[in-house]
Amino acid sequence: MERRDFIRVCAATAIALQGGKAAADARPRSYARSLLADEGGRALRASQLAVGENYVFHYPFEGTPCFLLNLGKPTGRNVPLKTETGETYEWPGGVGPRAAIVAYSAICSHQLTYPTRQISFISYRDRSTASRISKPNMIHCCSEHSEYDPAAGARVLGGPAPQPLCAILLEYDAAGDTLTATGTLGGEMFNTFFSKYEMRLALEHGSTARAQQRVAAKTVVTPLRQFCKQQVRC
Numbered sequence: 001m002e003r004r005d006f007i008r009v010c011a012a013t014a015i016a017l018q019g020g021k022a023a024a025d026a027r028p029r030s031y032a033r034s035l036l037a038d039e040g041g042r043a044l045r046a047s048q049l050a051v052g053e054n055y056v057f058h059y060p061f062e063g064t065p066c067f068l069l070n071l072g073k074p075t076g077r078n079v080p081l082k083t084e085t086g087e088t089y090e091w092p093g094g095v096g097p098r099a100a101i102v103a104y105s106a107i108c109s110h111q112l113t114y115p116t117r118q119i120s121f122i123s124y125r126d127r128s129t130a131s132r133i134s135k136p137n138m139i140h141c142c143s144e145h146s147e148y149d150p151a152a153g154a155r156v157l158g159g160p161a162p163q164p165l166c167a168i169l170l171e172y173d174a175a176g177d178t179l180t181a182t183g184t185l186g187g188e189m190f191n192t193f194f195s196k197y198e199m200r201l202a203l204e205h206g207s208t209a210r211a212q213q214r215v216a217a218k219t220v221v222t223p224l225r226q227f228c229k230q231q232v233r234c
């Protein structure tokens, strides 16, 4: 998210608070400012992100995976959305040179399926990878076929998911062509995720504490096809 967009979201939230609607608004949550980096630790160039490719990074915790996507064309802007508990929020839209880059928590809001190093049941499908079940240009979870529109704040378009994927707020620096994660917007499910997968996350990350450690100044972005041995298609 560009700084002015972030300020707009904060301003909208403040206005709603003044109007006595605090309970109905999901506020952006700030975490560490984390530069998106390549596997060599260098700043990732936004313009080098391939259109339609699934990229994975971890944010805001070491154990919570997110998708980074270049959708290839400008997304919707200021999309009104709602969490499972009825909190409203406005997803500001994509960032980057074409306002086409988006990031979401990769934890399905239905039963918390997520991409591991071994296997992924959830991913973005463009026209070349969609099937008769999964529509093109959507994030699809093969567990029970929830479908999310990444160009509209990961709004739920099908399946049992009760709310959009939690959005990761990004800032784009045009001078350096870099991306920085700054926080989340929408329905977080991190506590439930840590409880449900405590054992598995401890094995994957060395310990529970490590999985729940906050990501610091940098987070590494990896193509999903390298991150994960097997991508389930449905």
Ligand code: FES
Binding pocket: 108, 109, 110, 111, 112, 113, 141, 142, 143, 144, 145, 146, 159, 160, 161
């Ligand atoms: S866990 Fe994704 S649809 Fe059920």
